[in-house]
Amino acid sequence: MGFYFRRREIVVAASAIALSVISVAPVVAQSSQPASDKSGSDALETVVVTAQRRPENLQKTPIAATVLSGADLVKKSVVRVEDLQQASPSLSVTSEGLTQNINIRGIGLSVQDPAVVSGVALYRDGLFQPPIITDDPFFDTANVEVLRGPQGTFIGSNSTGGAVFITSRSPTLDDIKGYGQIFGGSYADFGAQGAVNLPLNDELAARLAGNFERRDSFNRSIGPFPPPGSLDQRNARLGILYQPVEALQILIKSEFGENNTDGLPERPIPGTPYAPYAPSDPFVFNYDTPVRNYERVWRNSAEIKYTLPDGVVIRSLTGYQKAISRITHDGDGAGAAPLPSLVTPQNTDENIFSQEINLLSPTSGPFQWILGGFYLDDHIDLALQEIVFNAPVVNAMTQSDKKVEAGFGQLGYTIIPDVQLQLGLRYSHDDQRNSGTLDLLGTPQNQDTKFSDNALTGKAAVNWQLDDNHYLYAFAARGYKSGGANTGTTSFSPEHVWDYEAGWKGSFADDHLRTQLGGFYMNYSNIQIQTTDPTTGLLGVFNVAKATIDGVEAQMQAQLGPLGFDFGGAYVHSDMSGAPIIDSRQLPDQGALPLGPQCSGAVHPGCFDYRPYYPFLFTPNSMISGVGRDFARRARLRRRVG
Numbered sequence: 063m064g065f066y067f068r069r070r071e072i073v074v075a076a077s078a079i080a081l082s083v084i085s086v087a088p089v090v091a092q093s094s095q096p097a098s099d100k101s102g103s104d105a106l107e108t109v110v111v112t113a114q115r116r117p118e119n120l121q122k123t124p125i126a127a128t129v130l131s132g133a134d135l136v137k138k139s140v141v142r143v144e145d146l147q148q149a150s151p152s153l154s155v156t157s158e159g160l161t162q163n164i165n166i167r168g169i170g171l172s173v174q175d176p177a178v179v180s181g182v183a184l185y186r187d188g189l190f191q192p193p194i195i196t197d198d199p200f201f202d203t204a205n206v207e208v209l210r211g212p213q214g215t216f217i218g219s220n221s222t223g224g225a226v227f228i229t230s231r232s233p234t235l236d237d238i239k240g241y242g243q244i245f246g247g248s249y250a251d252f253g254a255q256g257a258v259n260l261p262l263n264d265e266l267a268a269r270l271a272g273n274f275e276r277r278d279s280f281n282r283s284i285g286p287f288p289p290p291g292s293l294d295q296r297n298a299r300l301g302i303l304y305q306p307v308e309a310l311q312i313l314i315k316s317e318f319g320e321n322n323t324d325g326l327p328e329r330p331i332p333g334t335p336y337a338p339y340a341p342s343d344p345f346v347f348n349y350d351t352p353v354r355n356y357e358r359v360w361r362n363s364a365e366i367k368y369t370l371p372d373g374v375v376i377r378s379l380t381g382y383q384k385a386i387s388r389i390t391h392d393g394d395g396a397g398a399a400p401l402p403s404l405v406t407p408q409n410t411d412e413n414i415f416s417q418e419i420n421l422l423s424p425t426s427g428p429f430q431w432i433l434g435g436f437y438l439d440d441h442i443d444l445a446l447q448e449i450v451f452n453a454p455v456v457n458a459m460t461q462s463d464k465k466v467e468a469g470f471g472q473l474g475y476t477i478i479p480d481v482q483l484q485l486g487l488r489y490s491h492d493d494q495r496n497s498g499t500l501d502l503l504g505t506p507q508n509q510d511t512k513f514s515d516n517a518l519t520g521k522a523a524v525n526w527q528l529d530d531n532h533y534l535y536a537f538a539a540r541g542y543k544s545g546g547a548n549t550g551t552t553s554f555s556p557e558h559v560w561d562y563e564a565g566w567k568g569s570f571a572d573d574h575l576r577t578q579l580g581g582f583y584m585n586y587s588n589i590q591i592q593t594t595d596p597t598t599g600l601l602g603v604f605n606v607a608k609a610t611i612d613g614v615e616a617q618m619q620a621q622l623g624p625l626g627f628d629f630g631g632a633y634v635h636s637d638m639s640g641a642p643i644i645d646s647r648q649l650p651d652q653g654a655l656p657l658g659p660q661c662s663g664a665v666h667p668g669c670f671d672y673r674p675y676y677p678f679l680f681t682p683n684s685m686i687s688g689v690g691r692d693f694a695r696r697a698r699l700r701r702r703v704g
Contacts, residue, residue, distance in 0.1 A: 105573040106621050113209050113227065114216060114472065115377070115420050115432055121567045124484065124523045124535035126210040126580050126615060128153075128630065132203045132231065140206075142199050143184070146226070150208040151615050151632035166210050167584065167611055168636050169223030169559075181223040181543055181557070183213070187230055187315055187363050189381040190220070190438065192412045198319050198359065201297060202241075202257040202271035204231045210615065211582060212541025212561050214519030215486030218436070218468050222541045222559045222586070232313055233259055233267035233303040251277040251293075269301040281327060284341060285348040285397050290325030290355070309369040317361040325353030329395050335650070339399035348397035351405045354390040359383065373424035381416040393448070405449040415439045430474040438466040444498075460498035460509050466544075467491045472521075480527040484537070487520040492544035511547035515556050531573075536564040543590065546603065552595060554603045559586045575620045583612040594644040596660035596672045609638040644675045 109120040109129050120129055128150040130140065140146060143164065144155040156163045164182040184191040186198070200206070206228050213221040242256030253275030261267045279291035299317040327347065330336035341348055366378045386409075393404025420434040441463050448456035472486035493514040500507045523537030543557040565580030588605040595602030613634035620627055649657065649672075661669035 104621060104623060106576055106619055110205075111207055112229075113207060113213070113225070115434070116375075116422055116425070121569060121576065121578075122527065122533050124525050124537055124565070126563065126565060126578075126582070128208045128210075128617065130206045130208075132200075132205065135200055135203055135206065140200065142197055143226070143228075144197070146206065146208060149630075151617065151630040152210055152613075152634060153208055164226065166208070166224035167582070167613065167632075167634055169584075169586075169589075169611065180220055183217050183220040183225040184228070185225065186228045186317075186361065188227075188365065188379050188418075189361060189363055189383060189416060190414070192359075192383065192385045192414060192440075197321065197357075198297065199273055199275070199295065200228070201255045201273035202231050202269075202299065204229045211563060211584070212519075212539050212559050214539055214541040215470055215472055215488050215521050216434075218470070218488050218490045218519065219466060219492055219517065219542060219544045222543045222557055230271070230299060230301070230315065230317075231257065231259075231269065232315075233261075233269035233301045235261050235264065235267045235303065235305065237261065247277075249278040249280060251275070253277075265304060265306045267303045269299075269303075271299045271301075273297040279324065281345045281347055283347050283349065285350060287349050287352045288324060289347050290323065290327045290349075290353055292322075292324045294320075294322040296320050311365075311367045313365045313367075315361075315363050317359075319357075319359045319361075321357045323355045325349075325355050326389070326391065328391060328393075335401055336394045336396040336399060339394075339396035339401070347395065349392040349395065350397050350403055351392050352390065353392050354388055356388040357386070359385040373426075375420075375422040377418075377420040377422065379416075379418045381414070383412075383414040385412045385414075386410065402450045403452075405447075407445075407447050407449070409443075409445045411443040413441045428476040431472065433471045434469070436466070436468040436470070438464075440464040440466075454501075457501040458498070458509075460496060460500070462494065462496050464492065464494045466493075470520075482525045482527075484521070484523040484525060486522075487518065489516070489518055490542070490544075491516050494544070494546050496547055511553070513545060513547050513553055515545055517542040517544075517556060517558075531569040533567045534565070535567075538562050545590075552602060554590055555588045555605050557586065557588050557590045557605070559584055561585075574622060576618065578617040579614070580616075581612075581614045583610070585610050589638070594649065594672065594675075596644065606638060609636065611636045644672055648675055 110117045111120045111123055111125060111127055111129055112118070113125055113127065114123070120127060130138070130146075130149060134149070135141070138145075138149045140149050147153045147155050152167045154165045156165075164180060164184060166182050169181045180193055206226065209221075209225045209227070211224055213225045217225050238258070238260060240256060240258035242254070244252075244254045246252045253273070255271075255273040257269060257271035259267065259269045273296065275293060275295045277293040279289045281289035281291045283289040297317070297319045299315065302314045304312040304314075329344070329347075330340050339348075361381075361383045363379065363381045365380075366376075368376045370376065389406075389408045389410075391404075391406040391408070393406050394401065416436070416438045418434060418436045420432060423429065423431045442461065444458065444460050444462070446456070446458045447454050468488055468490040470486070470488035472484065474482050474484045476482045491514070494512070496509055496511045496513075498509045500509050519540045519542055521537055521539040523535060526534045528534060539561045541559045541561065545554050545556040547553040561582060561584045563580055563582040565578065567579075568577045569575070570577075586609040589609045590603050591606055592603050595604075611634060613632055615630075615632040617630040618628060657670035657672075658668050659670070660673075661671050665671050
């Protein structure tokens with residue numbers, strides 16, 4: 063049961079305070095670990111987080127996080143990544159066609175370029191996900207962890223805002239079990255998913271899982287081509303567990319996914335020349351070219367864990383992923399308007415190999431430590447055209463090779479009973495090489511560039527277990543996102559952040575009620591944004607001098623007999639200043655056509671004067687967000703000129 067209250071300035075959604083009268087099953091994230099004996103059989107179960115490479119009780123871990131079990135995802139109707147914003151505070155997700163923008167506390171991905179990393183790292187079964195494939199559905203999922211704030215020790219260069227870990231269910235040796243479901247709805251929606259766990263002998267087990275859904279489009283077309291927005295999606299996963307002895311465990315997973323939506327629902331921006339020629343109904347489209355949106359991914363991982371006689375665990379995680387994206391945009395969306403017809407076909411292929419090795423100490427004793435090494439090789443091929451009146455005005459064939467090498471470690475030391483000092487460090491080296499050509503209005507440009515940078519990030523924390531029910535923590539953490547090159551002539555610098563946080567986690571009424579409360583202050587330098595590059599007239603990535611984000615976050619879970627409920631909310635305040643940017647939406651034809659470089663003197667054919675289109679940076683003064691949807695009080699937008 064949910065409700066929301068709307069006013070002119072305040073929007074409240076309390077679907078987050080989802081009260082459900084059920085049996086004794088709690089609505090918060092669960093694990094296979096039982097609650098403590100003192101709590102009683104109907105108390106909240108232990109929530110486990112694995113962000114620090116080992117299972118830890120979330121109530122006793124210095125991390126701001128929301129953890130959802132597979133059962134929670136079903137109860138909250140979270141079926142894909144974008145639905146997580148309805149179940150975790152400070153999180154928002156928007157689709158940008160080729161990429162999906164995942165933002166935590168206002169930081170994430172605002173760049174429509176597959177070669178630019180996100181500020182929020184998305185992982186599936188421990189593997190970093192390409193930004194072009196992030197919208198796989200949740201099926202046979204064990205849990206989802208949403209980590210807020212920079213994760214500079216264990217993740218590194220792509221986590222200045224936070225991280226999302228999605229873990230599928232693994233095979234087990236205990237029993238044959240599984241599930242199956244069939245669903246349907248309007249617009250000829252039909253789907254099915256299920257899984258089965260098969261122990262083959264005392265040492266070997268397999269788990270098969272699949273998902274399928276097909277649906278007609280919510281939209282209709284008045285043009286010669288079908289409307290975008292239908293769905294044809296299929297996924298399959300095979301997991302194999304081999305455990306010949308107790309000390310050795312080998313887990314292999316292979317997953318295939320395919321998604322086709324018959325194009326993206328794109329419309330011209332109001333106030334631009336194409337807008338008067340587009341249908342006024344937001345669900346009606348008039349495309350003069352066939353559009354397409356097709357994605358395919360193949361994901362493979364192999365995790366090996368071996369426990370030495372002294373209790374030290376050696377862990378290896380190897381991954382290989384291949385993703386493709388085929389998109390054709392109708393850039394004008396205005397049918398046969400008496401304006402240039404804009405068509406943009408874009409093909410992207412990405413191959414990622416990754417390797418991580420960890421050494422984990424036993425958890426007993428005053429010293430606890432983790433050491434690790436990480437390597438990633440990411441290759442992207444991009445082919446893009448801008449076609450105007452059936453003639454290509456932009457033709458790009460580029461390749462991007464990115465290599466990441468990192469070493470990291472974390473040490474925890476209990477200085478006095480119940481007080482622990484924690485120090486984590488990570489050294490990262492990023493190397494990026496771009497090649498290919500960009501033909502702009504018949505003028506070819508060489509895209510060969512090189513970029514590399516290094517960074518030292520990490521975290522220092524003080525953790526205090528007041529008693530069995532109350533936990534306090536405070537830390538300072540540093541994160542960074544690597545820089546890169548836009549073209550053969552322009553580049554952008556790395557993005558850095560210092561994050562200062564303090565929090566309290568409490569348990570009440572014999573663990574029937576839990577709370578998490580934290581405050582944060584994040585200071586960013588060289589924050590990366592996307593805008594029109596006046597040297598080329600194309601979109602590029604640039605650095606803003608600085609930005610600060612601060613706020614508070616609160617969560618609560620309760621299980622009172624048959625009644626369970628949870629709540630999450632956040633207040634976030636941000637301020638950005640530095641360099642002015644071009645408002646691409648106000649450029650002629652919304653900047654879809656290349657306008658040429660900035661004129662050095664008088665305006666003449668082949669150049670353009672961008673100076674009238676330098677506005678100011680828009681930043682919400684404050685925002686209140688809650689689990690379910692943002693119930694945002696958006697104050698006036700601040701005007702800043704660099």
